[in-house]
Amino acid sequence: MSTETAQDDLRGYRGISREVLARDGIRVWSEVRAKTKQGQFEGLVLPRSETADELHIVLKLDSGYNIGLAADQIESLEEVGRREAQYKIPEKKFPYSAGKPRVKLFGTGGTIASRLDYRTGAVIPAFSPGELYGSVPELADICNLETEKLYGIFSENMGPEQWIGVAQACAAEIEKGIDGIVIGHGTDTMHHTAAALSFMLQNPPVPIVMVGSQRSSDRPSSDATLNLIHATYTAARSDIAEIVVCMFGPTSDDYGLLHRGTRVRKMHSSYRSTFRTIGDRPLATVEREKITILNPGYHQRCPRGESNLALNAAFDDRVSLVYYYPGMKPDVIESLVDNGYRGIVFAGTGLGHVNRAVYPAIEKAREAGVASYMTVQTIWGYTQMYVYETGREIMGLGVEPIANMLPEVAYVKLGWALGQTDDLGEIKKIMQTPINGDITEREPPDGYLVYQGGLPEIEEFMRRVHR
Amino acid sequence: MSTETAQDDLRGYRGISREVLARDGIRVWSEVRAKTKQGQFEGLVLPRSETADELHIVLKLDSGYNIGLAADQIESLEEVGRREAQYKIPEKKFPYSAGKPRVKLFGTGGTIASRLDYRTGAVIPAFSPGELYGSVPELADICNLETEKLYGIFSENMGPEQWIGVAQACAAEIEKGIDGIVIGHGTDTMHHTAAALSFMLQNPPVPIVMVGSQRSSDRPSSDATLNLIHATYTAARSDIAEIVVCMFGPTSDDYGLLHRGTRVRKMHSSYRSTFRTIGDRPLATVEREKITILNPGYHQRCPRGESNLALNAAFDDRVSLVYYYPGMKPDVIESLVDNGYRGIVFAGTGLGHVNRAVYPAIEKAREAGVASYMTVQTIWGYTQMYVYETGREIMGLGVEPIANMLPEVAYVKLGWALGQTDDLGEIKKIMQTPINGDITEREPPDGYLVYQGGLPEIEEFMRRVHR
Numbered sequence: 010m011s012t013e014t015a016q017d018d019l020r021g022y023r024g025i026s027r028e029v030l031a032r033d034g035i036r037v038w039s040e041v042r043a044k045t046k047q048g049q050f051e052g053l054v055l056p057r058s059e060t061a062d063e064l065h066i067v068l069k070l071d072s073g074y075n076i077g078l079a080a081d082q083i084e085s086l087e088e089v090g091r092r093e094a095q096y097k098i099p100e101k102k103f104p105y106s107a108g109k110p111r112v113k114l115f116g117t118g119g120t121i122a123s124r125l126d127y128r129t130g131a132v133i134p135a136f137s138p139g140e141l142y143g144s145v146p147e148l149a150d151i152c153n154l155e156t157e158k159l160y161g162i163f164s165e166n167m168g169p170e171q172w173i174g175v176a177q178a179c180a181a182e183i184e185k186g187i188d189g190i191v192i193g194h195g196t197d198t199m200h201h202t203a204a205a206l207s208f209m210l211q212n213p214p215v216p217i218v219m220v221g222s223q224r225s226s227d228r229p230s231s232d233a234t235l236n237l238i239h240a241t242y243t244a245a246r247s248d249i250a251e252i253v254v255c256m257f258g259p260t261s262d263d264y265g266l267l268h269r270g271t272r273v274r275k276m277h278s279s280y281r282s283t284f285r286t287i288g289d290r291p292l293a294t295v296e297r298e299k300i301t302i303l304n305p306g307y308h309q310r311c312p313r314g315e316s317n318l319a320l321n322a323a324f325d326d327r328v329s330l331v332y333y334y335p336g337m338k339p340d341v342i343e344s345l346v347d348n349g350y351r352g353i354v355f356a357g358t359g360l361g362h363v364n365r366a367v368y369p370a371i372e373k374a375r376e377a378g379v380a381s382y383m384t385v386q387t388i389w390g391y392t393q394m395y396v397y398e399t400g401r402e403i404m405g406l407g408v409e410p411i412a413n414m415l416p417e418v419a420y421v422k423l424g425w426a427l428g429q430t431d432d433l434g435e436i437k438k439i440m441q442t443p444i445n446g447d448i449t450e451r452e453p454p455d456g457y458l459v460y461q462g463g464l465p466e467i468e469e470f471m472r473r474v475h476r
Numbered sequence: 477m478s479t480e481t482a483q484d485d486l487r488g489y490r491g492i493s494r495e496v497l498a499r500d501g502i503r504v505w506s507e508v509r510a511k512t513k514q515g516q517f518e519g520l521v522l523p524r525s526e527t528a529d530e531l532h533i534v535l536k537l538d539s540g541y542n543i544g545l546a547a548d549q550i551e552s553l554e555e556v557g558r559r560e561a562q563y564k565i566p567e568k569k570f571p572y573s574a575g576k577p578r579v580k581l582f583g584t585g586g587t588i589a590s591r592l593d594y595r596t597g598a599v600i601p602a603f604s605p606g607e608l609y610g611s612v613p614e615l616a617d618i619c620n621l622e623t624e625k626l627y628g629i630f631s632e633n634m635g636p637e638q639w640i641g642v643a644q645a646c647a648a649e650i651e652k653g654i655d656g657i658v659i660g661h662g663t664d665t666m667h668h669t670a671a672a673l674s675f676m677l678q679n680p681p682v683p684i685v686m687v688g689s690q691r692s693s694d695r696p697s698s699d700a701t702l703n704l705i706h707a708t709y710t711a712a713r714s715d716i717a718e719i720v721v722c723m724f725g726p727t728s729d730d731y732g733l734l735h736r737g738t739r740v741r742k743m744h745s746s747y748r749s750t751f752r753t754i755g756d757r758p759l760a761t762v763e764r765e766k767i768t769i770l771n772p773g774y775h776q777r778c779p780r781g782e783s784n785l786a787l788n789a790a791f792d793d794r795v796s797l798v799y800y801y802p803g804m805k806p807d808v809i810e811s812l813v814d815n816g817y818r819g820i821v822f823a824g825t826g827l828g829h830v831n832r833a834v835y836p837a838i839e840k841a842r843e844a845g846v847a848s849y850m851t852v853q854t855i856w857g858y859t860q861m862y863v864y865e866t867g868r869e870i871m872g873l874g875v876e877p878i879a880n881m882l883p884e885v886a887y888v889k890l891g892w893a894l895g896q897t898d899d900l901g902e903i904k905k906i907m908q909t910p911i912n913g914d915i916t917e918r919e920p921p922d923g924y925l926v927y928q929g930g931l932p933e934i935e936e937f938m939r940r941v942h943r
Contacts, residue, residue, distance in 0.1 A: 075862060165831050276855065277854050332823065357632075388742040
C-alpha cells in the first residue's frame, strides 16, 4: 500500500508497470499515446485498484472501455494531455424531509458503485448519503436516504455467504420499520442474488429493489443515475412489496423495467438493456415519477404493508448446475457424487434431455441420495419429460422435471432447499411448490412474449402497449 | 422381439404393461379412458418402440402430446373407441425428372423422421424415396430425391461419433456430384451438429441443409412437412453453399428461416419458432419457391459451385463446457483436470467472469496443459476481459476470451481443434480464427437485433423488412 496515497502520481502501480510509467514520465490521469508491440493506443492512464497485478497499465479509451496494456509490451508512452483528478465526489448534506419515506440503500459493489467512485471502474470503499446526494440530487426529492456498505465486490464474487448476509441485513431493516430497500449490486450475478433473496426473504412488507449499471458514470451513455433514481422511486413509492430487479428497459432512456427476482436473466454481456423477464411479462415499467403495472396478477399478490416476513437464510453449497452438451461423459457427474455434492440441477436439451452415456452416473447419484432436477437450456419453455422416451427414462432414474424454472433459479433454490432439510421428499416438495413466480402455470399468449427474448425490440413493443 | 409383430395387438408391450392391457382387453390403437391413482386420462394407446421399458403404457392425448402411464398405477382401462392402424405410409414411386437437381436426404432420427413413421413418436427404421413421395408429393416438384438412413436416434444422443459419420457421408456425396444435401435431425442438438459440420466440412460446393420438426406430423400444427419442403428447396435450388439450419420462422406458416450453422441456437423447448440466429441476422428466409437473402455479406462468401471442400472430421472428446454459477467450487474444474480433460470452455457471467474461488483450479488446469477458453452465458454479446480486473486476472491464468462465439459452438470447436493437434499455440490459432461466422466482427445495428432474441416477434419484424 506504500504506493497508494492519493497524492501518488503512480497511484496503485507496482513493479514493472510502475517502472515503465516512471521511465516515460507518465502519471495517473495523463492522456497518453502508447506504442506497443500490438499497435498504438490512446487513452487516459487510470489509477490501479488495490488488488491489481503489477503487469498491466490500464488505459480508459475514448470508447469508455478500459484496456490493460502489458507493461513489457510497451515501447513508449507519450503524454498528450492531462485531466485533473478529483478523488472526492462533491458532498452535500442529504436534506431530511419530514413525511418522505425512509429508504435504505445497501451497497455490495459492482459498476453502480463506481458512480460514486471516480472513473476507475474500481469498487468504492464507502459511500455516504452526502456523496450520493452530491451526485444524484434527485434522490432527495424521493425519500430520506440512509446508506450502508455490506460488501465491496464485483458480483461474480457474490455467492451464498453474501446472499445470506444481504437477506439478514434486509430483515433487520424491515424489523426497524424501513419503507423500502435498494440494493446496489454488480450486474453479472444480480439475477442469482435476486433469486436467492426471493427464497430467503418471503412476504416482505416493503419493496426490495436490486439495481446496478452496465456502464460506469463517467461514460456518456451511463445508466447508473437513471437506474438509481428508478430503483429508489420504486422502493420509496411503489406498492410492489417483493424482490425485484430494476434495470434499463429500452435502448433509449425512457423508462426502466421491474422484473421479478425469480424470472429475470441477464441476456447481453454489454448492453444496458440486458435484463429480461423470461417466459412472462415484466412486473412494471418505472419512470421518474410513475410506475405502470404490466403484470397485475403478480402485483396483487404482494402488496405493500402486508407483512408476514419469513426470513429463511439457509444454503447448502454442495449443489451444482450441470449444463448438458453432446458427448458428455459420466465422469462429470460421478465426480460430483464422489465429491459429496447433495444436489444437481441439469440444464438439458430440448424438453429436458441428456444422452444415454450419462445414465449410469445419474443412477449412481440417485443411489448416493443426490437430489436431481431437470431444467431446459433453451431458457424459454418448459421441461416436458413425458413426451419422449428419453425424458421418461431420465425421470425413471430419479431426475425430477421442474417446469419453467430457469436453470440459475433452480440451482439457487436447490441449494436453499438442501440448506433446510436432508429429506428428499421434503426437498421435492420445496422445489415443486411455486415461490414468487419461479414456476408459472403457463406462458402468456404469444403477444406478451414479444418483449421477452430480445433486446431493443422492447422499445417498439412498449410504445404500443404502454403509451 | 417376440411380441413385436405388426399384427400384434399389443405391439411393443412387455411385462406388466402388457399384462394390464391384456387384463382389460385393450389393444394398441384403442381409444381408452384410463383411471389411475393420479387421475383420469383419455387418449389413444400407442405402440411401443423397440427400446421401451415395460413399465409404462403410452397414450397420445388430444393435445397431441404423449403421456406415459405407470402400469402399476392404472386401476382400469376402458375402450371408448378405435382407430384403424396404418403401419405403412402410402408408397409411390418417386418420379425421376431429367434436368431436376439431385438431392440427397440423410436421416439421423428425431421428430422429423416420425413424419415418415406413424403417430408413435418413435424413430422409423428406414424411409424410402417412395414413402417420402407418398407423404410429401411436393418434393418431386423440386428435385430428384435419394435417401439414406445414417442413424435412427433422438438428437440428445448425437455426439462426436455421429458428427464425424455425417461429415464423411456428406463428403462422399459431394465427391459423387450431388446438387444438394438435406440432413434430417432431432432438434435438441441440431445446432451442435450444425456447428460440428461447419468446422468439419468447410467450403462445400453445394448447400448442406439441416432440418427437423418440433411437432410430429400427426399433430395439426406439425411443422414437419413445411420444414422438409423448405429444406429440400434450399438444398436443390439455393446458392447458399454452406451448412445451414432450416426451421420455422414465425408462428404462422409463412416461411422458414435459414441460419448459419455456427450462429444458431434452440431458444424454446416446445415452440416451432425456436431456432434463432444469435447476434446477427439470419442468412435468409425461405418460402415454397423463393429464397430471400437477409445477410448478403455472409451469402456472398459461400456461393454454390465453388468447391474447395476440406473434410476435417477430427474430434477429441476430452473437452468440457463449464457453465459458471455463483458459489462454484474449484473441485468442479479440478475433477476435469484429474480425469484427463484437455480442453475447457467456460460460459462465464457478464463479459466473461468466474469467481476467485476457482482461480487455483484454473491455474492447475493451465499447469496440466489444458486449453481454456471463455464465452458468455448471457448468450448475446462479446467476452471483453480487459474491462474489469476480474477479466484480466482470469486471462492472467491462461483463459483466452473468444469474442462472441456461442458457448456450444466453442465447445464443439475446441474438441475439433484438440482432435487435430496437441500444440496449445496451434489450438489458440484455430480457436481465434473465424470460421463460417462463429466469430463476427461486431453486432449489426440495433434494428437487426429485433428478431434475434425472441420468438413470435420475428413475425412482425419480417412483415416490415421482408415484404
